[in-house]
Amino acid sequence: MEKIGILTGGGDCPGLNAVIRAVVRRSHALGYDVLGIKKGWAGLIHGHVEPLTDFSVSGILPRGGTILGTSRTNPFKQLDHIHKLKSNWQKFGLNYLVAVGGEDTLGVANKLFKQEGYPVVGVPKTIDNDLAGTDYTFGFDTAVQIVTEAIDRLHTTAESHKRVMVVEVMGRHAGWIATHSGMAGGADCILVPERRFNIDEVCGLIRKRIDRGKEFAIVVVAEGAMPDETHQVMSKQGHVDDFGHAQLGGIGDWLGAQIESRTAIETRVTVLGHVQRGGTPSAYDRVLATRFGLKAVELIRQKEFGHMASLRGTDIVAVPIEDALSQKLLDPKVFDDAAVFFG
Numbered sequence: 001m002e003k004i005g006i007l008t009g010g011g012d013c014p015g016l017n018a019v020i021r022a023v024v025r026r027s028h029a030l031g032y033d034v035l036g037i038k039k040g041w042a043g044l045i046h047g048h049v050e051p052l053t054d055f056s057v058s059g060i061l062p063r064g065g066t067i068l069g070t071s072r073t074n075p076f077k078q079l080d081h082i083h084k085l086k087s088n089w090q091k092f093g094l095n096y097l098v099a100v101g102g103e104d105t106l107g108v109a110n111k112l113f114k115q116e117g118y119p120v121v122g123v124p125k126t127i128d129n130d131l132a133g134t135d136y137t138f139g140f141d142t143a144v145q146i147v148t149e150a151i152d153r154l155h156t157t158a159e160s161h162k163r164v165m166v167v168e169v170m171g172r173h174a175g176w177i178a179t180h181s182g183m184a185g186g187a188d189c190i191l192v193p194e195r196r197f198n199i200d201e202v203c204g205l206i207r208k209r210i211d212r213g214k215e216f217a218i219v220v221v222a223e224g225a226m227p228d229e230t231h232q233v234m235s236k237q238g239h240v241d242d243f244g245h246a247q248l249g250g251i252g253d254w255l256g257a258q259i260e261s262r263t264a265i266e267t268r269v270t271v272l273g274h275v276q277r278g279g280t281p282s283a284y285d286r287v288l289a290t291r292f293g294l295k296a297v298e299l300i301r302q303k304e305f306g307h308m309a310s311l312r313g314t315d316i317v318a319v320p321i322e323d324a325l326s327q328k329l330l331d332p333k334v335f336d337d338a339a340v341f342f343g
């Protein structure tokens with residue numbers, strides 16, 4: 001029997017278990033064995049695996065996170081890690097691999113295929129929705145829903161206290177989560193990495209709203225947003241992962257302090273953080289993730305290695321993994337639509 005390995009790498013995201021379940025169920029129906037690789041590429045380097053059966057994936061569809069665990073491990077960072085990965089591939093009798101991940105995990109998958117000739121296929125995931133090569137990634141819909149619910153809740157307390165509420169959301173260098181949730185939650189101002197913002201203009205929007213008789217405001221700020229006088233995104237000093245990414249955060253507090261001192265309106269800051277990534281996936285994400293998982297097995301069957309599942313319109317299609325390796329920034333038209341409701 002041929003054996004398919006599957007791993008989930010990078011930040012977790014709602015829908016990963018739906019992919020794992022779909023890959024396992026479809027593979028078994030077609031006569032493949034499936035080996036789960038734990039904690040992303042780290043599991044293949046260090047030999048941490050578990051056979052996946054229909055029984056072991058039963059009941060995981062609504063669960064957040066990933067039953068396989070995940071990590072931000074780059075096996076190409078150390079030569080001996082690539083050697084270990086290759087020898088474990090052989091030791092475990094793998095024939096094919098499904099790599100489920102974002103830009104970093106898929107970058108490794110692409111390198112393994114292109115440079116080393118390994119039969120790898122990909123499934124794109126990220127709550128940030130910033131991968132080129134697919135219209136949407138699963139996890140995004142759930143994250144937007146979570147943020148929207150938070151904005152709804154912040155609205156009632158903001159209105160009661162006549163405060164400005166700043167909500168800092170994830171998304172790394174893309175403003176998809178901020179814009180979609182801000183639009184859905186009726187934010188009075190949305191700040192995204194794709195457009196530098198001017199703090200006077202932000203305060204101007206808040207004042208305009210107050211002048212209209214609305215004595216509170218909701219400002220959604222993406223963690224990667226930057227005021228126009230700075231050149232560097234705010235991040236936690238010192239922490240850089242295997243792929244060179246800093247841990248972003250801090251813009252919400254900065255913004256809250258600026259708004260309060262410039263407008264004299266009491267301001268509070270909520271940093272939603274990893275709440276956005278946790279918990280049960282939305283129905284949309286479960287369906288998208290399931291269809292991606294099925295497509296990954298199809299890609300293996302058709303020997304379309306170096307490709308990944310992708311959403312184009314309403315169709316699931318195959319695209320080269322390298323198409324996902326460039327960043328898909330926010331569609332300016334969507335931001336402009338959201339901006340109609342500012343102030």
Ligand code: F6P
Pocket residue numbers: 011102126127128170171172223247248277
């Ligand atoms: O890429 C997903 C994401 O949640 C980003 O939005 C965020 O910047 C980052 O991961 C946080 O990473 P970590 O879980 O390592 O703190």
